Amino acid sequence: MRDTTRVHERALFVSPRIPSELELQARWFAGDFGKHFVSTTGDKIDIVQFGVWNREAGPDFRDAAIRINGSEPIRGCIEIDLLARSWETHGHATNPAFEATVLHVFVERTDREFFTRTESNRNVPQVCIDPSALPEVFNANVPLARPGRCQAPLRDLPEERVCSVLDASAQFRLRQKANRIRTKIDVHGRDETLFQEIGSALGYKENKLPFTLLAQRLPLRLLRENVENCEALLFGVAGFLETPDLDVYKKSARGYVRQLWDGWWPHRDDLRRLILPVKSWRASGTRPLNHPQRRLAALAILVREWSVFRRSMDSAGQFRLPSPQPSPTGRVAPFSRREKARMRAPHNFLTELEHPFWNFHYTLTSQASPKKMALIGDSRVADILANVLFPFWVAHDAEASTAPGTRLWTEYAKLPAQLSNRRLETAATRLFGNDPRRKQFLRTVAHQQGLLQIYEDFCMQDNSDCAQCPFPEQMAKWV
Ligand code: SF4
Structure with a gap:
């Protein structure tokens, strides 16, 4: 044997x-x-x-x-x-x-x-x-990544120095995003660009591609021309209305689905080639509250209310104005209460979106929820602010508006971080290891973005297990 x-x-x-x-x-x-x-x-x-x-x-x-x-x-x-x-x-x-x-x-x-x-x-x-x-004993507490060579020098740096490194890379990242948006504006115009960017942000990570495709295939102009049916067109091209049998829907959803169908069928033949295949969508790994169908409904409301939204953007756009002259002590005059209210207008607009069906449903086929749910939660709105609206404002004048001390940068730097993610945690482990200040370095959107920039520019370019990475030496010289 x-x-x-x-x-x-x-x-x-x-x-x-x-x-x-x-x-x-x-x-x-x-x-x-x-x-x-x-x-x-x-x-x-x-x-x-x-x-x-x-x-x-x-x-x-x-x-x-x-x-x-x-x-x-x-x-x-x-x-x-x-x-x-x-x-x-x-x-x-x-x-x-x-x-x-x-x-x-x-x-x-x-x-x-x-x-x-x-x-x-x-x-x-x-x-x-x-x-x-292998030895039998195994410590199951395995970190996501290993602390890198820069962890030791970073730990010895005073907090303000670390924050200033993170701020500088966040400013760089914000300018890069703004440059990308500016190029897009040259090609598609301001409104279409804003619409596509918000669409893509609503797709979050899992459904970024189908949302981008939708916003490209159904441009804002076309949807605004068919504003009555814009929701039906979005759901139809998304491929969510391909089941012609009303029986698969719960009683509470049939009226709404019927309405979508009625708006979609007259256009279906013309738009057939644009319908996204079902497999483009990813629902696994997505919380029910963030189901793409709910996000799509939010996009439809945005189309219907576009002029209100644009007004809120423009009224908040005073970020773009040059900062007032600093006082002799070097301080920039803070915003007045009225200015602050105006600046919150886009945030409030997005968090207060209402929809009679989607306020109570997770998907087209789910049971109605007894509890009202926000269409776009605070964390997604914060993400849209940080990754779309601020870069959009900065696109006006990237160099001037991200300089330290300007109003835009001051406001951006204050945005609180809502969520972390695996990439951020990996970056934080690489750079900060178990530094007790690690959490506090990631409290703001700006610092999270700065950390991601360092991770992408250094860690992701490194093939030497940190040995040849120039970041630790560059950081030591940072003033
Ligand atoms: S690759 Fe560079 S930045 Fe990344 S952990 Fe190593 S030393 Fe730090």
Whole structure:
């Protein structure tokens, strides 16, 4: 029996504990398997950096870097599976999300050899790891990412210095967003640009693409010309009205769906080619309150109330005006109460959107909720302010309006951060590690944006596991 391949690889009676795939990944990331390997084809593989955990679809670790036979570092993703053949059986070979994979790590070999290919037919080197060599004790508390080399110098910097680094990179990021918006305004005009940007922000991360496509395929001008039916057109082109059977809807929704259908059918033939396929939408990973159908209804109201919204934008647009002359002490005169009320107008407009159906429904097919729900919550409005409206105002004069001390920058810098996300947490772990001030550095939108800019400019460009990253030295010189 021992000679057969079936018992060849593992002892028959004393089988070592094979960790679960998740534990395996955690131990790999913790460095328990080491950094130097030999691939299944005999190449020397060195792990330069382990990257960061990818908790979304795609390979397990992204932004990793490896060397093959001492080559220059190759940046990409690392996938870990229990079985070598999982590369094929899990469909990685045909999944575009795995295209950037540079290494496939596995525990159990397959009887036959196979080509670990990506969708573009590129071979991915494979490395076999042996969990039986691991110590039994395992600390399950694995961080999202590893603290980087800059963590130590940042910890020694006084708070104002760290804040000034974050402010500077946030100003840079805001100007970049404004430049992108300005280019778009040149092509599409102010209103269409604003509409597309808000549409895309309403899609949040999961549905950014379908919302952008919708705002491009149904431009504001066309929707305003058909303002009575704009909601039906949006739901129709979104592909949400493709079921002609009213019975699938709850009683409380039938009247509303009927109304949408009546508005959509006269246009359906003309717009058929523009209808988005159902698979463009992602509802998983989205809270019911943020379901794309609710966001779409918000976009429809925005179209109907566009002139009111634009007035609120313009009245708040005094941000763009040059700041009054600072007093001899260098302080800029604060906004008056009336000015502040005007500045909150776009915020209030978005948070106070009302819809008789969507105030009480999560989706077209869900039960009615007894409790009224906001169409766009505070955190989404804060996101729209930070990523669309402020850059839109800055697009008027990027250099002047983001300079420290100007009213626009002062107001932007005060925006409180509503939410964190995985990317931010990863960036914070890389730069601040367990610095007790970490939370307070991320309290404002500006500091979060500044941190993301540093992460993208330095961490995501680095292939040397921090060794050659210039940020720690640049920061030390920062005045
Ligand atoms: S790559 Fe640079 S910025 Fe990122 S953690 Fe390492 S030293 Fe810090």
